[in-house]
Amino acid sequence: TQLLEQSPQFLSIQEGENLTVYCNSSSVFSSLQWYRQEPGEGPVLLVTVVTGGEVKKLKRLTFQFGDARKDSSLHITAAQPGDTGLYLCAGVGQGGKLIFGQGTELSVKP
Amino acid sequence: DAMVIQNPRYQVTQFGKPVTLSCSQTLNHNVMYWYQQKSSQAPKLLFHYYDKDFNNEADTPDNFQSRRPNTSFCFLDIRSPGLGDAAMYLCATSLARLAKETQYFGPGTRLLVL
Numbered sequence: 001t002q003l004l005e006q007s008p009q010f011l012s013i014q015e016g017e018n019l020t021v022y023c024n025s026s027s028v029f030s031s032l033q034w035y036r037q038e039p040g041e042g043p044v045l046l047v048t049v050v051t052g053g054e055v056k057k058l059k060r061l062t063f064q065f066g067d068a069r070k071d072s073s074l075h076i077t078a079a080q081p082g083d084t085g086l087y088l089c090a091g092v093g094q095g096g097k098l099i100f101g102q103g104t105e106l107s108v109k110p
Numbered sequence: 111d112a113m114v115i116q117n118p119r120y121q122v123t124q125f126g127k128p129v130t131l132s133c134s135q136t137l138n139h140n141v142m143y144w145y146q147q148k149s150s151q152a153p154k155l156l157f158h159y160y161d162k163d164f165n166n167e168a169d170t171p172d173n174f175q176s177r178r179p180n181t182s183f184c185f186l187d188i189r190s191p192g193l194g195d196a197a198m199y200l201c202a203t204s205l206a207r208l209a210k211e212t213q214y215f216g217p218g219t220r221l222l223v224l
Contacts, residue, residue, distance in 0.1 A: 033212075035215075040119075040217075040218070040220065041217050041218065042114075042116075042200050042202075042215030042216050042217045042218045043153070043200070043215050044215070045212055045213075045214075048212065086150065088152055088153075095207045096141070096204060096206065096207035096208050096211055097155065097158075097207075098153075098155070098213060100152035100153055100154075101152060102151065102152055103150065103151065103152045105150050
């Protein structure tokens, strides 16, 4: 069974701080996706990483896929209150099924 | 704009009273998924349709059923909702069941069971 361990589960920081969220597995994934979900809404895809070692940037967000394609990280620089939400990593498993991590609830206080 | 639409956004039902949630899509995608998401947890896949082919997850209770009358619409039926079924229900679509395909999520229906 493919599993994804996401950490930390909860993160409360002040505006302007940096943070990193980790997503780890013992399984290899063909690709890994990061979603952001605001309260009362569905997840919105931020990025898909496909190649081992790949780094993608989305403004203040940096996503990295591990060389062995078993782990990924999301780094946010100078967090803002608008970054508040639930961040989900999801590995793409057999048949295109998404295998989600537990999620990281991020709160950025002004 | 092409999108995934879920109605209603909020649904209140009584313990044991059947309820149906609906999802429609204008993306013309072949695959439609239903997920259950409890507070501050990751979405849990209940089942999916690949075209008309229904695929149930092994741990999805029999209380949950689904119908897909055509490409655009998919329904989630909860035959006898219990208090533990209160959750956000998310519909998603993808063009195919391939690793490279993105899943597009609807806004969800929040179900409250009284």
